[in-house]
Amino acid sequence: MKSDANRRDGWVVGIDAGGTRTRAVLADARDGQVRGEGEAGPGNALTVPGPELAAHLAEAVASAVPAAMRGQVLAVAAGFAGAARAPEEERGRVRARAALGAALSRLGIRTGAVEVHSDVEAAFAGAPGRPADGLALVAGTGVVAARIVGRVPAATSGGDGWLLGDDGGGFWIGREATRAALRAVDGRGGPTVLTATVGRALGVAADTLPPAGGGCWAPARRAAYRAGLLPAVLDRPPVRLADLAPLVLEAAADNDLVARGILREAVAHLVLTVHALRPRPGELLVVTGGLTAPDGPLLTPLAARLAGLTIVPVADGRAGAVALARLLTGHRPADTP
Incomplete structure (x- = not known):
C-alpha cells in the first residue's frame, strides 16, 4: 500500500x-x-x-x-x-x-x-485563504448563489435554469435584448440600438433593419424584420441567447437607455438572489462568472448595492x-x- x-x-x-x-x-x-x-x-x-x-x-x-x-x-x-x-x-x-x-x-x-x-x-x-464558510454567487450564463458551511452548500438561491430562472445572468440579458428589439418593432417599447445590433447578430436581412440615423422605418420593413428575427431565435438552442449579452453592454456604454435599464434590472435580480440567503453584515461573499468576476461588467454596480458585505471576486x-x-x-x- x-x-x-x-x-x-x-x-x-x-x-x-x-x-x-x-x-x-x-x-x-x-x-x-x-x-x-x-x-x-x-x-x-x-x-x-x-x-x-x-x-x-x-x-x-x-x-x-x-x-x-x-x-x-x-x-x-x-x-x-x-x-x-x-x-x-x-x-x-x-x-x-x-x-x-x-x-x-x-x-x-x-x-x-x-x-x-x-x-x-x-x-x-x-477564494483567498480557502474559507470554509460564507456566501457565493456565480453570475455567468446562469445565476446561482449559495450559503456555504464547512465547504458544503447549506442553502441555495436561484440556479433554476434558463426556462424557469437565471434572472440577471447572461441568458436573461440576451433574452431581454431580443424582447426589447421586438417591442421596438411594434411600438410597445422605446427605440433602441439593440433593434439593429440584435438583428445583425441573428442574421436578419440588412434591408429590413431600422434605417441608420433614425429615419422612417416603414411598416413593411418592420414586418419583414420581425418575420426574420423570430425564426432566427427559435432555430437556435435557447441558451444561445446568452451570446447577445455583450450587445447590451456595448449599447449601455453608448448610453442607450433601454440597454442601461436592462443592466439595472439584471443587478437588481442578482441582489435579490443574494438577499434570499439572508446575509449577515460584513459576511464574505465570493463572486464569479462572466458578469461579476474581477473586471466583470456588473461587479461595480453589484458591489455598490451590497456594500454591507465583504465582496471577493474570483x-x-x-x-x-x-x-x-x-x-x-x-x-x-x-x-x-
Missing part, C-alpha cells in the same frame, strides 16, 4: 464546467502550482447532452494533461453548472459523474478519487476545483496557496 506521503506526490486536475465553456487545470498535488490548462465547449450538466458533455470534458482535460502524465493523476474535482454534490441521485450530479467518468476513462486517467461539485462550491473554494472556479482536488489527496486547506 502506498504511504500518504507518496499519495501526495503527483498531480491533480481541477475542472470548471460552466454554461458557456469547460476549463481544466493540471496542478501539482504538493503545492497547487498550475502545470497545464485546457478549454472546450459548454459544461452544464443539465442542458448539454451526455455524449457532448463527455466530449467537452475529455477535450479540456486532454489539453491540460499530457498523455505521459495521466497515469500520475491522484485526484480530480469538477465544479459543474447544473449539478450539486448532494443528494447522490440529483439528476445533474448523476449526469455529471457519468460524463466525467467517461471522459477520464477515455483518457486513461484511472484515479478513484473523483468528486463532482456544484459550480458555486468550486467558486467559493477558490476569476472562475478552476482554482477552487484544484483546491478541492488537493483535499482529496489529504492536503489541508492551509497547504493550498
Whole structure:
C-alpha cells in the first residue's frame, strides 16, 4: 500500500464546467502550482447532452494533461453548472459523474478519487485563504448563489435554469435584448440600438433593419424584420441567447437607455438572489462568472448595492476545483496557496 506521503506526490486536475465553456487545470498535488490548462465547449450538466458533455470534458482535460502524465493523476474535482454534490441521485450530479467518468476513462486517467461539485462550491473554494464558510454567487450564463458551511452548500438561491430562472445572468440579458428589439418593432417599447445590433447578430436581412440615423422605418420593413428575427431565435438552442449579452453592454456604454435599464434590472435580480440567503453584515461573499468576476461588467454596480458585505471576486472556479482536488489527496486547506 502506498504511504500518504507518496499519495501526495503527483498531480491533480481541477475542472470548471460552466454554461458557456469547460476549463481544466493540471496542478501539482504538493503545492497547487498550475502545470497545464485546457478549454472546450459548454459544461452544464443539465442542458448539454451526455455524449457532448463527455466530449467537452475529455477535450479540456486532454489539453491540460499530457498523455505521459495521466497515469500520475491522484485526484480530480469538477465544479459543474447544473449539478450539486448532494443528494447522490440529483439528476445533474448523476449526469455529471457519468460524463466525467467517461471522459477520464477515455483518457486513461484511472484515479478513484473523483468528486463532482456544484459550480458555486468550486467558486467559493477558490477564494483567498480557502474559507470554509460564507456566501457565493456565480453570475455567468446562469445565476446561482449559495450559503456555504464547512465547504458544503447549506442553502441555495436561484440556479433554476434558463426556462424557469437565471434572472440577471447572461441568458436573461440576451433574452431581454431580443424582447426589447421586438417591442421596438411594434411600438410597445422605446427605440433602441439593440433593434439593429440584435438583428445583425441573428442574421436578419440588412434591408429590413431600422434605417441608420433614425429615419422612417416603414411598416413593411418592420414586418419583414420581425418575420426574420423570430425564426432566427427559435432555430437556435435557447441558451444561445446568452451570446447577445455583450450587445447590451456595448449599447449601455453608448448610453442607450433601454440597454442601461436592462443592466439595472439584471443587478437588481442578482441582489435579490443574494438577499434570499439572508446575509449577515460584513459576511464574505465570493463572486464569479462572466458578469461579476474581477473586471466583470456588473461587479461595480453589484458591489455598490451590497456594500454591507465583504465582496471577493474570483476569476472562475478552476482554482477552487484544484483546491478541492488537493483535499482529496489529504492536503489541508492551509497547504493550498
